[in-house]
Amino acid sequence: MGSKSKDPLLEIQNLSTSFHTDENVVRSVRNINLCLYPGETVALVGESGCGKSVTALSTMRLIPIPPGKFENGRILYKGKDLLQITEQDMQKIRGNEISMVFQEPMTSLNPIFTIGDQICETILLHQNKTEDEAMELTLEILKKVAIPSPEQRINQYPHELSGGMKQRVMIAMSIVCNPSLLIADEPTTALDVTIQAQILDLLNVLRNDTAMSILLITHNLGIVAQYSDRVAVMYSGKIVEQASVEKIFASPSHPYTKGLINSLPKDEINEKLATIPGTVPHPAFLPEGCAFHPRCPDKIDACEKKIPELQPLENQPSHQVACWLYHDSVSIT
């Protein structure tokens, strides 16, 4: 668990990222605030297209510009604004202090290099090591991520490995420089359930060993419940609720969070599932006010007019919600 007394490792302030296409402007991330403390795992949850991955890619500064554009905001990493530094400085941070595990291990590895070469590349780029030393470190890191017979595997090509093995290689590559922050973008979505559990347990062990922070991006609420300390729920480019994992599951406050948790199949057989009616709005044509209001069961007049911002609930500074149902009560007291 991250202790809140320390300074945050990563602080995203009022970040907006949008994409300017010929026809319209897609505002993928709209004014979000998010903090990560050293050693904690924060889960970023939401449905496809809600801006989870754009948030991650913005942090890594991997958004193609143009068509992408950082409209406003800051991304403070150890107090330094990542959006202001030069590309050269960013390259020193990327893969070294902040690294990323992508969703698809099948397509994120280069098919024409051995996995040993690919991990070595990262080491040689960021650390002052000879090739032999780098190879040694590669072997060590492959052992750490529990790849069987690493001496042989190190000389193999990605196609010779299973999906789970490839994801282990991706993880090895991303932790080889001892990053302080690991961004895991749907690290197990492409994998089978029994392999999923292996990979997530591995990430958890690595976090406990090295005290790195993890930003875990997922749409799977089971993974959120089991592997995160705090949760931020995203909808249409905004964080709509943020709290500790226990709070999110025990007392979800935003109608969208409630809907998500209720719509999961539970153990009762043949009972009707609760649903959220309608579909996610197109990010270029968002409704006025709160983007969730057309699907919201608890909609009030204010929802159609003004966008609610993330604010703490009464007497609970760590539980924040962006919803007019709660803001009114906050402003009255």
Place this chain on the structure above:
Amino acid sequence: MKTLLKVQSLKKYFPVYGGLLSRIKGFVKAVDDVSFEIKEGETLGLVGESGCGKTTVGRMTLRLLEPTSGKVFFEGTDIIGLKNKELEMIRPKMQIIFQDPYSSLNPRFTTERIIGEALSAHGLAKGNTLQKKIESLMEKVGLSKIYMNRFPHEFSGGQRQRIGIARALALNPKYIVCDEPVSALDVSIQAQIINLLQSLQKEDNLSLLFISHDLNVVKHLSQRTAVMYLGKIVEVVPTKLLNTKAAHPYTQALLNSKPSLNPTDRRRPKPLQGDVPSPLNPPLGCHFHPRCPEVMERCKTEIPRHIKLEDGHFVSCHLYND
């Protein structure tokens, strides 16, 4: 309840070619001796990891794939031996809903044509009646009829899956294979489609073979659950006993690896070690033995047979031999 579909020792071996003259090098035993039955109005869940043969089984029950050997009885007739003409008579009663609503709809067809194609192909309706029928199908799956002239790319994933369902329902089938119909959809949309399938099943007394890798979804929908591993069914269990009486170590491992939704309970059992072996070269004996936490000597050489534990509950595992 009457048995609608009965599958007997179904096998599908895909040849693997290799070498200079592209001779047959070996076989991938995608489905190896699978038997089960589905009653009228029943949902059988079929779970397993990718590559275990779930989809191959589903397609063979419709004869979209020719089995290497085995029998498929639909309402008492073995459809494997049928000629094309005879098969055509039975086909309307069996349908399929595909996993990916993005690639299973023809992008150049309007919704109207996609849903109505089967009806006109079988000569069941035309002109005004066809139009009316399509309208009522769209209404049944929760699509407004104003979307009739739109193309698939104009719809969201959930709406496309509704079109796929309407297409499957067009001929009033008795049996539908649902091949991972919700895995490509978001959670909130998943629940809508699951509810829709469930209410349609009740309305029309449909029998479903529900293929999925998501145990939660299968548990929610099906009366019985069959678990597959490397081409074989390792356990068939009434779904209400799944939590308490799952017998096969693989079924237990699947149940255990599903992350619990309770953040205060983080007693995570140790996940299953290793990977699924290649079906080209499966382990001898019980295919699961290299990963099994309870492996015994005989598992390494002897293929376990189906053992009946109680009514409707079968397992193939040496642990349960006397």
